[in-house]
Amino acid sequence: MAAPTVRVRGVSHAFGAGSTAVEVLHGIDLELRGGEVVVLMGPSGSGKTTLLTLIGCLRTLQQGSVELLGEELLGAEAETLIRLRRRLGFIFQAHNLHGSLTAIQNVRMGLEVQGPEACRDWRARCTRALELVGLGHRLDFLPEELSGGQKQRVAVARAVVGDPDLVFADEPTAALDKDSGTQVMQLLRRLADRRGVTVLIVTHDRRILPYADRIVRLEDGRLVGEQPVQARALADAEPPGTLAEGEVER
Amino acid sequence: MTALLTRLLGRLPVGWLQLLHNRTRLVAAVGGVTFANVLIFMQLGFMNALFETSVILHRSFVADAVLVSADFRSLREANPLPRARLYQALRDPAVLRATPVYLGTLYWTDPETGDTTNFRVVGVDPEREVFALPTLQAQLGVLRAGDSALVDRRARDFPPRISRALASDGAFTIEVNGRELTLRGEFVHGAAFDIDGALVVSDQTFLRLFPRRIPGAPTAVLLGLAPGSDPAAVARRIEAAFPERDARAFSKAEWVAAEQSYQARQTPIGFVFGFGVAMGVVVGLVIVYQVLATDVQDHLAEYATFKAIGYRPRYFLGVVFEEALGLACFGFVPGLLLSLVLYRVAAKATALPISMPWTRPVFVLALTASMCAISGAIATRRLNAADPAELF
Numbered sequence: 077m078a079a080p081t082v083r084v085r086g087v088s089h090a091f092g093a094g095s096t097a098v099e100v101l102h103g104i105d106l107e108l109r110g111g112e113v114v115v116l117m118g119p120s121g122s123g124k125t126t127l128l129t130l131i132g133c134l135r136t137l138q139q140g141s142v143e144l145l146g147e148e149l150l151g152a153e154a155e156t157l158i159r160l161r162r163r164l165g166f167i168f169q170a171h172n173l174h175g176s177l178t179a180i181q182n183v184r185m186g187l188e189v190q191g192p193e194a195c196r197d198w199r200a201r202c203t204r205a206l207e208l209v210g211l212g213h214r215l216d217f218l219p220e221e222l223s224g225g226q227k228q229r230v231a232v233a234r235a236v237v238g239d240p241d242l243v244f245a246d247e248p249t250a251a252l253d254k255d256s257g258t259q260v261m262q263l264l265r266r267l268a269d270r271r272g273v274t275v276l277i278v279t280h281d282r283r284i285l286p287y288a289d290r291i292v293r294l295e296d297g298r299l300v301g302e303q304p305v306q307a308r309a310l311a312d313a314e315p316p317g318t319l320a321e322g323e324v325e326r
Numbered sequence: 327m328t329a330l331l332t333r334l335l336g337r338l339p340v341g342w343l344q345l346l347h348n349r350t351r352l353v354a355a356v357g358g359v360t361f362a363n364v365l366i367f368m369q370l371g372f373m374n375a376l377f378e379t380s381v382i383l384h385r386s387f388v389a390d391a392v393l394v395s396a397d398f399r400s401l402r403e404a405n406p407l408p409r410a411r412l413y414q415a416l417r418d419p420a421v422l423r424a425t426p427v428y429l430g431t432l433y434w435t436d437p438e439t440g441d442t443t444n445f446r447v448v449g450v451d452p453e454r455e456v457f458a459l460p461t462l463q464a465q466l467g468v469l470r471a472g473d474s475a476l477v478d479r480r481a482r483d484f485p486p487r488i489s490r491a492l493a494s495d496g497a498f499t500i501e502v503n504g505r506e507l508t509l510r511g512e513f514v515h516g517a518a519f520d521i522d523g524a525l526v527v528s529d530q531t532f533l534r535l536f537p538r539r540i541p542g543a544p545t546a547v548l549l550g551l552a553p554g555s556d557p558a559a560v561a562r563r564i565e566a567a568f569p570e571r572d573a574r575a576f577s578k579a580e581w582v583a584a585e586q587s588y589q590a591r592q593t594p595i596g597f598v599f600g601f602g603v604a605m606g607v608v609v610g611l612v613i614v615y616q617v618l619a620t621d622v623q624d625h626l627a628e629y630a631t632f633k634a635i636g637y638r639p640r641y642f643l644g645v646v647f648e649e650a651l652g653l654a655c656f657g658f659v660p661g662l663l664l665s666l667v668l669y670r671v672a673a674k675a676t677a678l679p680i681s682m683p684w685t686r687p688v689f690v691l692a693l694t695a696s697m698c699a700i701s702g703a704i705a706t707r708r709l710n711a712a713d714p715a716e717l718f
Contacts, residue, residue, distance in 0.1 A: 134634050134715040162636035172631040174340065176347035181338055188337050189636045234635075 080143075081242055081274045082108040082131055087140030089126055100126050101297045104140070108242075110272040113265060113287055115279060118294035124278045125169075125246055127294065131276065132164055132244045133157045145241060162189055165235035167245035171227040173219040179206060179230045180215040186234040194238065205233040210259055224251045232260050236267060242274040243267065249281045261287045341648030344625065352656070355617040359657025359694065360664065362610025366690055367665035367682075368672070369602035374686075375678040376596065379518035380589045381582045383446065386515070387427070388458050389548035390557045391577050393564070398574055399588045401429060402446075402520060406543030411573040415549060418567070420560045423550030425454045428532045428539060431521070434502045436485060443481060445502075445525040449532025456548065462513040462526065469528040474508050478515040481523020482677040503535050517677040519595060549575075607697055614653060615701035618646055622705045634714040639706070646706050650698035658691050 084106040090099040100123040108114055116124050129135040131142055133149060142149040144160055152160075165186075173182045183202040187194050194201075206212055209229035219227050228251045235243060243264060249257035265287045267273040277284060285291060285305060293301045331339035345352055383401060393415055395407040412424045428449035435442045450456040452466040465476055479489060488509065491498040498509045507527075515524040533539055551560055557577030564575040576584060590596040622629070629642055666682060673680040 129715040132634070135713050158636050158638060160636075161634060164635070166631070166634055168631065168634075170627065172627050174344075174625070174628040174631075176343040177338065177340065181343075184338060185340075185632060186635060189632075192336055 079110065080107045081110050081145055082106070082276075083141075083143040084127075084131065085141040085143075087127070087130060087137070087142060089123070089130060089135075089138055099297065101130075104297075104299055106292065106299065108274050108276060110241075110274055111268050112289045113268045113275040113277070115277050115284060115288040115291045116294060117279065117291055122294045123297040124294050128244055128246055128276065128278050132166065133161050134166075162238070163241045165238065165240035165243040167228075167232050167235045167243065167248045169247045169250060171219070171224075171231040171251070173227055173230055173234075175219050178216045178218055179211060179222065179233075182219070182230055183233045183237050186237045190238050202233070202237055205237040206230070208236070208263055209233050210256070225253055225256045228252055229256060229260065232263065236263070239271070240273065242276070245275070245277045245279075247279055247281070248277060249279065249284060254283070257281070257283060335644075335648075339648060341645040342652055344621065344645070345649050345652045351617065351621070355614070355653050356656045356660070358613030358617065359610060359653050359698070360661040362606055362613060362697075363657055363661025363690060363694060364664050364668065365606035365609060366603055366693065367661065367686070368668060369599050369606055370686055370690070371665070371669055371672070371680045371682070372678075373596070373599035373603070374683075375676075375680045376519055376589055376599065377586045378679055379516065381585050382516055382518065383448070383524065384578070384582050384585060386457050386459055386462070387548050387578075388455050388463075388550070389425075389578050390551040390555075391549040391561045391564075391575055392581050393424075393547040393549065393573050393575050394545070394581075396572050396574050398576075398584070399592065400585055401545075402431075404429065404545050406539070406545055407547070407573045409542045409544060411568060412544075412547045414567055415547065415564050415575070418560065418564055420552045420555040421549050421564070422552055423454075423548075425451065425456055425548040425550075426529070426544035427456065427546045427548060428529055428536075429545040430532065430536045430539065432502050432525075432535060434500055437501075438487075439485070441483060443483070443522045445478075445481070445523055446521045447525045447527060447532060447535060449527050449529045449535075452528050457526075459513060465511040465513065466526075468510040469526070469531065471508075471510075472528075473506060473531055473534070474510045474527070475531070476511045476513055476526040477509045478523035478525065479512040480514050480516040480677060482517040484523065505535060507531075507535070516679055519678070522677075607693065610694065611697050611701055614650065614698045615704060617653065618649060618698075618702050618705040621649065622646065622709060626709070629709055630714045633709070639710040642706050642709050643703065646702035647699055650702035651695060654691070654694040654698040658687075658694055661690075662687055 084104055087101055087104040088099060089101040090097045092098055104127060116127065118124050126135070130137055131144065133144070137150045140150070145163060147156060147160060174185070177185070180202045183205055184198050187198050187201060203212065203215060206215060209232050211226060211229055211233065214222060214226060222230065228248070232248065245264070248260055252260060261284055264275045268275050288305050291303050291305060292299060328339060328343065331342055393407060393411050395405040398404055409426065412426060415421050416424050430447045431444060432447055433442050433444050450466065452469040455463065456466070457463045462476065468474055469476065477488065478484070488498050489512065492509060492512055496510065500507055500509060513526070517523055527535065533541060551557060558580060561575035561577050561580065632641070669680045669682060
């Protein structure tokens with residue numbers, strides 16, 4: 077079994093301060109391993125997104141311990157957080173594409189953050205990432221010229237173009253139709269299987285469940301149960317390879 | 327352009343693309359910067375005209391050094407000095423020539439239009455070399471006839487009929503201070519803020535026009551020095567030889583500087599224009615800040631995403647600086663062109679020499695760029711402090 081990439085110990089989190097503080101997470105313990113796709117489910121307001129943003133270095137940790145890729149996040153320096161963020165891929169609920177940049181330029185932003193070295197053959201890498209999400213024909217379109225689902229898929233391409241060690245996704249399929257949703261989930265599944273990427277997905281969408289290894293349920297800020305998935309849908313029987321070698325949906 | 331900037335910056339020119347994307351905002355922002363630029367240019371133009379016109383006369387004299395009364399602040403209100411100082415100065419081996427000049431102000435009302443012109447009257451010995459303007463110096467001979475004068479063609483609202491009469495008859499008679507004065511020629515001098523134009527007469531005529539002035543007390547004495555002598559050092563030496571401390575000696579450059587410094591520091595007008603420049607900068611700062619802050623606000627979700635995937639605060643500062651510099655340049659070009667047009671209009675309306683030295687656009691562009699950069703730095707402050715999750 078692969079080594080844990082994320083180790084969460086006794087994490088609690090509160091919003092607000094003093095007597096009006098509301099605690100939304102209580103003593104969470106969780107481990108994620110490389111090559112695993114974990115789905116975090118639970119009713120609205122149960123603290124799913126808060127947990128995701130804490131693990132993903134998007135929110136300052138208040139209490140407990142999160143070890144991400146071997147580094148402690150509690151009280152971490154800004155530089156450490158920046159270095160870690162660059163090894164993560166984020167897919168947000170809202171696509172958050174930059175409206176003034178074309179699809180391929182938006183994807184490039186995910187590469188540029190890795191430094192000039194990564195940008196050397198950026199056009200080829202970005203094109204490949206967009207082809208992987210089925211947008212090879214929309215490279216130079218501005219977000220306003222794309223449909224909601226297409227925008228979300230550009231965001232997915234931006235998240236995976238930099239070969240991340242972990243991918244965090246908050247409702248990645250909410251804006252997608254069935255086919256694009258399947259396409260995105262197959263892509264994430266393949267990243268886990270072939271590159272050992274850890275994928276953590278927050279979702280309400282039950283269609284995702286067949287792609288997961290584990291489902292973690294959160295209620296009122298507490299983990300209430302964990303279950304392995306029995307009938308896992310396999311990513312298509314394609315020959316193994318890396319993303320960089322170009323797995324293109326045709 | 328985008329490809330060029332990408333190469334130059336080593337990253338996508340996000341600020342540039344952002345600036346071009348929202349055209350309406352771009353036009354409004356550029357308009358604001360243009361406006362601020364015009365404001366600054368006009369104030370600088372007027373301020374510079376003030377400094378330049380206040381020393382036109384000083385510069386037109388042939389002199390290496392000058393003597394003036396000890397309380398000298400400005401030629402306009404200069405008091406006379408004893409003529410004896412002229413002879414004392416001549417005792418210095420470096421002083422070759424000493425020429426007295428008499429200055430006064432008088433009003434002439436044009437009987438045809440009722441307009442009043444205030445002339446600075448310069449009384450000189452027509453036999454001496456006084457003016458560096460060759461056309462003016464060449465005409466001094468006609469002043470040997472009493473009650474004659476040369477008139478400034480660039481005087482404010484100068485009646486063209488005088489020019490025509492001078493061209494056809496060579497003479498035109500006006501009445502000033504109860505005397506008849508015959509204009510016998512023209513020269514080019516120009517108006518100042520407080521003077522409409524100049525009138526050159528002989529020292530004899532001057533004393534008749536200003537009966538209370540005495541020949542023993544000129545307003546200034548122009549000194550011609552031996553070649554190779556240091557005017558400032560000679561001025562110090564001469565001054566030290568005046569026991570009564572009723573006169574001062576300046577090199578010509580010091581004299582000009584003293585007049586300009588008086589105009590800049592002591593007169594309200596210098597302060598007013600300096601204040602106007604400051605106001606232009608503040609207006610520009612507010613406009614650019616408003617534009618950039620709104621822009622940052624509108625792109626907060628995108629910036630937060632960039633921050634979430636590992637971009638540093640420095641990166642956003644770079645993006646906003648890029649926008650700020652873009653705005654500065656876009657606003658500068660129309661601002662400069664518009665100002666050049668307005669300079670012409672203003673110069674025509676005021677008879678003041680309002681011109682654009684090449685250093686001024688450089689100064690204003692640098693000022694605009696730093697003003698835009700400061701606004702940009704303020705606009706990104708909120709972004710730097712927050713957790714990415716709080717910005718979505």
